[in-house]
Amino acid sequence: MGLLVDGKWQDKWYDTDKSGGKFERQASKFRDRISEDHDKFQPESGRYHLYVSLACPWAHRTLIFRKLKGLESHIGVSVVHPEMLDKGWEFGNYPGSTKDKLFDFDFAHQLYTHVDSTITTRVTVPILWDTKHNTIVNNESADIIRILNSDFNSLTGNTDDYYPESLRTEIDTVNELVYHNINNGVYKSGFATTQEAYEEAFNAVFNALDVVETRLVDSRYLLGEAITEADWRLFTTLIRFDPVYHGHFKCDKKQIADYPNLYGYMKELYQIPGIAETVNFDHIKRHYYYSHTMINPTQVIPVGPSQDLMSAHGRENVGK
């Protein structure tokens, strides 16, 4: 794991010394949208490309939206190797991975330096790439799912809306809770380097899981009876929780399987047509347990858990 400094790769772990052992996530650099009247980025079939890791919860969101919005024939995908070692994300031969379909680069950091040869940045996925200007449109998953949700509607005719105007304020409120305490909360727990920072993050994770568990008692989805982006943003963390975050990130108070509502809800989302095929447990487990050698120096990957995610979710009558 490392980062680019003035366009040069440096193999460095996150620096938690200045933050009292706390993990602090870097803000994304590329934040453009796509629209017919945009001076640079207009919707066009075959023009944009997604770079993802199947292990990564942030990239996973974008794959789910590409699937739900019928964008698979319009936006291509390259999938990095699950092991992220001293050179960061790499392209390589591994089941479920692909080569870099645009440039045949070996490393994802070459994409960032292709855009700016003196860039200073962490090299993260997902990346939404524009083949016309050979640049990054956006590398922030929260933006990319909104781009996929609406910016290509004129192309696909798919007007399904996971961020409807009438629910935006409430979705934003739920997203805030879920992002800080759950999506990023598990990372703050796992990457903490002091007991105090770890316990603070750990408590925030389980307090927030209690809040969403309670919300789902009489609400089928987070915002009521329709699935919104808030559900998909929560889902990609829930699906990784029992296999990875519970053990590797020390979020071990409970498993998702111990929460009746959250577990049924997670299974229901998993069972929506097309979603299970965006989930790759081999990449998920291999990435975390093999790449974070400061947490798991033996690189041994756990075998479990054994869960039947296709079993009955029992959520049909919730909220009725």
Ligand SMILES: N[C@@H](CCC(=O)N[C@@H](CS)C(=O)NCC(=O)O)C(=O)O
């Ligand atoms: N804010 C970004 C975060 C993406 C992110 O942190 N991705 C991780 C993989 S799960 C990554 O590429 N990490 C490499 C690094 O931080 O050096 C987003 O949501 O798109």
